[in-house]
Amino acid sequence: MTSPITTRREGDVLVVLSNNPPVNALGAAVRQGLDKAIDEAAADDGIKAVVIACEGQTFFAGADITEFGKMMAEPSLPVLVDKIEASEKPVIAAIHGTALGGGLEVALAAHYRIAVPSAKFGLPEVKLGILPGAGGTQRLPRVAGVEVALEMATKGDPIPATKAKDAGLLDRVTDGDLLTDAIAFAREVADARPLPRTSEAPVTLDPAVVEAFRKTNARRFRGLDAPNEIIEVIETTAGKPYAEGVQRERMGFMKLVMGKQSAALRHIFFAERKASKIDDLPEGTQPREIKRVGVIGAGTMGGGISMNFLSAGIPVMIVEMQQDALDRGTGVMRKNYEATAAKGRMTAEQVEGAMGLLKPTLSLDDLADCDLIIEAVYESMDVKKDIFGKLDTIAKPGAILASNTSYLNIDEIAAATNRPQDVLGLHFFSPANVMKLLEVVRGAKTAPDALMTAMAVAKKIKKVAVVAGVCHGFIGNRMLMPRQVEAMNLLLEGATPEQVDRVHVAFGMPMGPFQMADLAGVDIGWHRDPTRIESIRDALAAEERWGQKKGKGFYDYDEKRQPSNSPRVAEIIEDFRQKTGTPQHEVTEDEITERTLYTMVNEGARILEEGMAQRASDIDVVWIYGYGFPPYKGGPMFWADQEGLPKIVAGLEKHGFEVAKLLRDKAEKGEKFN
Numbered sequence: 272m273t274s275p276i277t278t279r280r281e282g283d284v285l286v287v288l289s290n291n292p293p294v295n296a297l298g299a300a301v302r303q304g305l306d307k308a309i310d311e312a313a314a315d316d317g318i319k320a321v322v323i324a325c326e327g328q329t330f331f332a333g334a335d336i337t338e339f340g341k342m343m344a345e346p347s348l349p350v351l352v353d354k355i356e357a358s359e360k361p362v363i364a365a366i367h368g369t370a371l372g373g374g375l376e377v378a379l380a381a382h383y384r385i386a387v388p389s390a391k392f393g394l395p396e397v398k399l400g401i402l403p404g405a406g407g408t409q410r411l412p413r414v415a416g417v418e419v420a421l422e423m424a425t426k427g428d429p430i431p432a433t434k435a436k437d438a439g440l441l442d443r444v445t446d447g448d449l450l451t452d453a454i455a456f457a458r459e460v461a462d463a464r465p466l467p468r469t470s471e472a473p474v475t476l477d478p479a480v481v482e483a484f485r486k487t488n489a490r491r492f493r494g495l496d497a498p499n500e501i502i503e504v505i506e507t508t509a510g511k512p513y514a515e516g517v518q519r520e521r522m523g524f525m526k527l528v529m530g531k532q533s534a535a536l537r538h539i540f541f542a543e544r545k546a547s548k549i550d551d552l553p554e555g556t557q558p559r560e561i562k563r564v565g566v567i568g569a570g571t572m573g574g575g576i577s578m579n580f581l582s583a584g585i586p587v588m589i590v591e592m593q594q595d596a597l598d599r600g601t602g603v604m605r606k607n608y609e610a611t612a613a614k615g616r617m618t619a620e621q622v623e624g625a626m627g628l629l630k631p632t633l634s635l636d637d638l639a640d641c642d643l644i645i646e647a648v649y650e651s652m653d654v655k656k657d658i659f660g661k662l663d664t665i666a667k668p669g670a671i672l673a674s675n676t677s678y679l680n681i682d683e684i685a686a687a688t689n690r691p692q693d694v695l696g697l698h699f700f701s702p703a704n705v706m707k708l709l710e711v712v713r714g715a716k717t718a719p720d721a722l723m724t725a726m727a728v729a730k731k732i733k734k735v736a737v738v739a740g741v742c743h744g745f746i747g748n749r750m751l752m753p754r755q756v757e758a759m760n761l762l763l764e765g766a767t768p769e770q771v772d773r774v775h776v777a778f779g780m781p782m783g784p785f786q787m788a789d790l791a792g793v794d795i796g797w798h799r800d801p802t803r804i805e806s807i808r809d810a811l812a813a814e815e816r817w818g819q820k821k822g823k824g825f826y827d828y829d830e831k832r833q834p835s836n837s838p839r840v841a842e843i844i845e846d847f848r849q850k851t852g853t854p855q856h857e858v859t860e861d862e863i864t865e866r867t868l869y870t871m872v873n874e875g876a877r878i879l880e881e882g883m884a885q886r887a888s889d890i891d892v893v894w895i896y897g898y899g900f901p902p903y904k905g906g907p908m909f910w911a912d913q914e915g916l917p918k919i920v921a922g923l924e925k926h927g928f929e930v931a932k933l934l935r936d937k938a939e940k941g942e943k944f945n
């Protein structure tokens with residue numbers, strides 16, 4: 272097996288190149304090759320300096336995550352980076368793409384670092400629930416200072432080359448040919464002594480800085496093992512000898528990598544990428560080209576959907592029936608962009624650029640040359656069928672016709688056209704320009720290339736796409752239903768909205784079922800007849816307790832939208848308990864978990880049984896990117912695996928639920944979903 276590492280002499284410089292697609296992950300073969308190359312340089316008197324560089328998309332993007340949990344082949348990354356630094360001949364890291372995790376640690380162990388302007392530098396280990404385990408917690412504070420190190424290591428976001436140079440991470444940024452300039456740089460420093468070894472640099476620790484950082488981020492890091500451990504490691508090792516510091520780093524790494532949170536976060540890392548693959552597409556299926564998009568409806572969803580494409584530089588023709596609705600919709604889009612620009616996340620030119628790609632119109636006919644048309648109008652099957660019937664004659668052959676429906680039957684909508692092969696669902700989550708999840712709903716007759724096009728478009732507009740089958744609510748909303756039904760039942764049986772929500776927030780959800788209802792709108796899907804009161808929700812809606820937008824819903828809200836428990840809601844609930852004669856009991860937290868979270872897992876099992884999701888990990892991705900399920904729990908199916916499926920089955924049976932066959936089978940066989 273040829274090594275991914277090759278070496279060649281450029282005069283007295285040894286050029287060490289890694290070619291390990293797709294991201295030059297520092298797997299065993301790469302480490303062994305680098306190890307050999309350092310030995311080769313040391314043994315050859317004709318070599319005066321070494322350049323380490325990578326072919327392809329990027330400099331080393333970190334350790335090979337697929338190796339975690341397995342026996343690590345020698346040399347380990349910590350041993351390798353120390354060997355690089357110990358080299359008696361200067362080692363220059365030539366960086367392009369993203370030097371991430373172990374990749375940045377290799378660069379920090381080199382004596383010098385040169386990069387192209389577009390290069391990025393980061394320690395994303397924390398996003399995998401671990402910490403920089405190859406000297407990063409020791410070298411980064413020494414090179415860039417404790418504050419920068421804390422920020423980078425606990426948040427995991429990469430910084431650009433300019434910032435890296437200012438922080439002292441980089442010696443040079445070159446606009447020229449990276450390898451040529453790196454070799455020239457190597458020649459310049461070939462005789463420079465002493466060699467700058469980052470592990471020998473001093474580090475100053477101001478305890479107040481760490482304390483302030485810890486306080487500022489307390490909420491953000493609450494319940495998360497990795498960032499808190501990283502703060503601990505950096506704080507307790509700063510100022511100590513490097514050898515001692517790496518020991519403590521190693522301990523922290525081992526503790527985290529064996530932990531549940533890291534297992535969950537690594538699961539999601541791969542699950543997100545697996546979700547973009549469709550297992551049963553015919554070989555050679557190619558996506559169609561999408562140059563121009565049409566959006567029907569300029570309301571909240573239509574506007575948000577349009578922004579995704581405009582921000583990706585794709586022109587959008589947006590259609591409304593009335594001029595004032597069209598103006599309102601495009602006005603909201605501009606306002607949203609300007610708000611982003613005000614936060615410094617966009618320039619004014621970029622706002623104009625995006626809005627310049629938007630063409631508002633009142634006529635569906637103007638969508639004739641769109642390659643993709645997305646309908647985002649009122650959730651009425653009749654309205655949608657009417658629109659798709661018209662699109663059938665207006666849209667050009669091969670145009671993909673998508674509905675943003677959140678639960679209606681895509682096959683029924685497709686049947687309103689003579690081109691069901693071009694019809695699918697693109698279910699965006701509100702706010703559509705913010706939420707990353709996109710459910711791609713595959714109709715019975717959706718063509719393979721249409722489906723592949725949807726997945727390619729999702730990647731282009733930076734969405735995380737998951738393929739769903741045609742069923743009520745697809746994947747996410749279908750699992751939400753039993754959760755909401757049981758949450759309402761619990762109110763009738765003695766629980767309060769606050770008690771149910773508290774269990775969910777303690778679990779790690781951003782909000783509980785009732786907080787979510789107040790945010791989304793208690794009146795969503797309400798029959799709007801205030802005289803027809805058949806549920807607690809009807810009663811609230813009838814009194815215009817429609818949620819935050821009305822200052823009252825399941826909770827009362829002050830002018831800053833701060834919630835408080837509502838005596839009126841308690842009365843309404845009590846009234847319903849009386850009217851329905853529901854037996855009351857002391858509702859426990861376990862019962863809330865079993866009836867609102869285990870039931871979601873049960874529905875997820877049914878979704879898998881029916882083939883409405885390709886894999887359990889897809890369901891996890893839906894919940895993490897669509898509903899804020901805590902990533903450090905890996906998603907509902909992964910979490911159920913960690914809880915133990917027999918425990919889930921027992922919890923469901925305790926409350927008389929019918930257990931999905933797949934769940935019961937797996938529990939009985941000791942199997943897992945993932």
Ligand code: T1G
Pocket residue numbers: 293294296329332333334335336337348369371372373374376395396399401402403404405407541544545
């Ligand atoms: N290990 C193994 N496979 C990886 C990988 C990695 N580090 N990074 C990416 N892949 C695979 C990915 O699964 C996908 O596979 C393909 O590469 C393309 O990825 C000791 C312990 C670099 C910004 O966390 O952030 O170093 O689906 O679709 O959008 O301190 O990949 O094609 O089969 O994401 O161009 C730290 C993780 C590791 C970086 C490129 N490093 N990767 O994004 O491509 S821990 C990371 C990324 C560590 C040390 C510690 C991104 C990217 P497939 P992709 P992309």
